[in-house]
Amino acid sequence: MNQEIISRQELSRWLESLLPAHTIIAPVHREDRDAFAIIGSAGEVAWDAGRTANPAKEFFFPASETIVRWRTGPAGLQVEAPLATRPQVLFGARPCDGMALDVLDRLLLADPADPYYRARRAATTVVAWACGGEGPGAGPFEGCFCETVGGGPADRRFVDVLLTRYGDDYAVDAVTEKGRQLLSGAKTEPRELPALTPRDTPELPMPPPAAWRAQFDAAFWTELAQRCLGCRTCTYDCPVCYCFDARDRALPDGTIERLRCWDSCQGMQCFAIAGGHNPRPTQASRQRQRYMHKFLYYPEREGVALCVGCGRCVVDCPVNIDIREVIAAIAAAERVPA
Amino acid sequence: MNDNPFLPALARLAEIRDLATGIKLFRCEFIDKGAELHYRPGQFGFLSAIGVGESPFGLAVSAARSGGLAEFAVQRIGTVTDALHELQPGDLVGVRGPMGNCFPMDQLKGDRRIIILGGGIGLAPLRPVIQEILDHRDEYGPLELFCAARSPELLVFREEFAEWGAAPRTTMHVTVDKGNEGWTGQVGLITQVLAQVAPSPGNAVAITCGPPIMIKFVLKELDRLGFAPEQVIMTLESKMKCGLGKCGRCNVGDQYICQDGPVFRYDQVREFLEAF
């Protein structure tokens, strides 16, 4: 197959040329893990990185963000709603990271759009690494199941450029005009490349929303939640979990900021109203909320599951609550109606 | 006008009225007239105590009578409402809105008999409905109002009861669970009074709002009186952080209170996947 290829050396040079005008996010190696981070030089890129420990979410929807700022100055009260405008390149994302953006777009860009997310989204070009190339970091990674939610290791639908690794070179697929523009400063050359063997991942079919609805009152949720600690790891490591909290804080100089921060359906107080009423008082009801949000409510309202099959929650949950097992349990219940 | 739905419009507190013990009415005058809300009865907004946070409250006056001001009835119960209750007239607040769906006023028109049951601060979101009916009296049928509270000092909008009761084809029933010295009115639970009055369900619609426990028993009584679930409308609340369907948490099952509600018919509520 004839493709345009770019060498790693050239990619590094190209990234360096982008750095002055762009914030570049790429996988780096930190301590004992790979993680997305803002890089200061192309030398920091961890080319052999596997799936990053953190999703790319924080660069579009930060863990903490000031959405309004009230300042009293000599001209009176000034109100700002700061929007990020610096061009960003998300380099070394995986197809699931791209799909995550499409999933979030459907809600956060729908009218009335979230202007903070929209600004970052518009400012970002996504240059992804396909899974399944030749070389370290090809994947699949422990816990991955992107095919179940309609994704795939070479899914090019939601990225601007898709790079497929062949050793130290990368086949370049400039998917969008935005991607082509960004690549205009990079040198590629044509080469004949072999087709890659498609990977063999275990099949895990996704039950339709109706199957999830049918299990809403099953005892399964109580059993599942027994070992759940009620931490927030799964929701914070998820590329598409977006629930947020908002509170004001006053700074010592009198400035007031409205903070928007990640929140989690697994926290005990997430749904509690002032005055004490809590409609989801048990961990079981909160665990159920997580899965129903992902596989019933979001598909019914936005057309896609609130999950990209990245597998981070699978490996990070301290008590090994495995979303794949939940999906399989619902599928099994569907086959054997109660 | 701004296209950032998270940015509150600034408003000055034109008036803070004591409605009841621990409950105040905040009348907010927008600094930029262009930010005034255009809303229907049943919709809600977010009121910011700048420096602490914001919370959702029903818009408590009909648009026609609002004079462009946003009115919220606020019970002192948490950190944001604590901060609001400490404010003085003239202070600056933030307002976002309107949000949510509205009461189906068109379906109430004609000769349908309308029964409105408000408990405690739950009367506040019903007030725009009452006012709209009174301001277009000929377009609506007979109106039976039940206004209740745990005790006389918790009755809200008492000073307006006279106007409401005096309107044509309108009957007022005011009751408290427990009277006090000086209370000469009716004493009894709203459900007891409802049972006594026993409005006929024929061509009627009932609208209720109040504490969950009150709603539960009112629904039971209405059912006993023969009201079909499709004839009963209620307005619900839940924890909200945006009002725009983006913060992910206000849902009861697959129903998002800020998008699909807060106004629901009882037959819809009965289908809810979870308890609210």
Added chain:
Amino acid sequence: MIENFEPRIVGFLCNWCSYAGADLAGTSRLSYPPNIRIVRVPCSGRVDPLFVMRALRDGADGVLVLGCHPGDCHYSDGNYHARRRFAIMHELLSFVGYEPERVRVDWVSASEGARFSRVVSEFTEKVRSLGPVRRLGAQAATAPAQAAALRPAATSAGQGGGPGQTAQLRELAARLLAEGQAGVVLGWEKGSVRERPLFASTAEQASRLVVPQEPGASLNLATYLHHLHGKKAALVVKPADARAVNVLIKEGQLKREDVVLIGLGGEAGRGPLPASEPSPASEPSPASAYDFVLGEPPVLSDAFVTAPLLDEVEGWPVAQRAAFWDAQFNKCERCYACRQACPMCYCAECLSEQLNPAWQSIAIEAPEQAFFHVMRAYHLAGRCTGCNACSNACPEGIPLYLLNQKVAREVARFFGPDGLKGTGYQAGLSADVALPFTVFTKDELAGGHA
């Protein structure tokens, strides 16, 4: 030193002695630097280390806590408690990168106007020489690479009994359930990516129990004891977990008869034995520790294995420690996995999430993570039994156990096995040992703490 640096000092003064002493300094026209902002409290025992941490977090360059002289407390013993608390808090603050001289606890009586003036002057000059207080999170970029790995070593003796004991465990669990001795057996099963907790309440579930082989992934099942709603539970425990149960008993969270403890022995061997049977182990376990043991009864002490990393970090200059912890805490997402995994964190509302008063904002950024972790480590003083569940649960690999080890080391340095004066205190060796912050002796920790 920065030109024209005027340190901001926060002083917590007890109403009866030190505040009166300050008043006397004023009426006697004794001068002292104006840098100090005084907060009057009823007693030095009222000063929660939380206040000190918050002051430092918010930019106080120095914090002074003054109370009555020990023995003269208006409320009899408030300052004895304060003395203990700050002995520990002081070491913890130093460990996470605050110069120890920034926090001073001292005693000033109502008649000591001159002493007050001198203490404040000395302290202000000392803090001035230190320069502005660090901004939490700011030094992350200069964090040192550390020689030892960040992950904790296997923590306790007796961890990882052999697979041969698995059959014994399953049999025991089935028997306990069948005989009604327990409504649920909390143990471990093989999961999809690691061993995970199993709540076995049926024979089928009991047949899935395994003896855990993965020390690094291990949690402390005692954390679930608060959620059992009256069901009697049998727990599969490592020594550190059994000690945690002892602390919970001492704190009144459960009674010994509410739980059946199945101890994991160090080697494949005989068992399960009722713990009353003597064993040839060199240090017999107290009978109260276990109801059943698989293999050789493990010793309960030495739960805190000395990690090379703790010694290394302790040896660094304070600025290097500050950078190290800045880098580590910056990784924190406030997911609270550490807190949720910890059996000792059972507050209905954590200080980190409380809104009224709001000790910290909801922001997931510096300085909030550091504030939470320092306060959590302080609140575990004398209570943490070194199970490492917190570090194992942390998805970011933050070496939280270092904080707990450090605090435990200081508690052992100051307090004896009975919780009173001496050395060698270890949490949870029995359910009867007094918790260090609930007791004191009058002549310990002499000399204030500067």
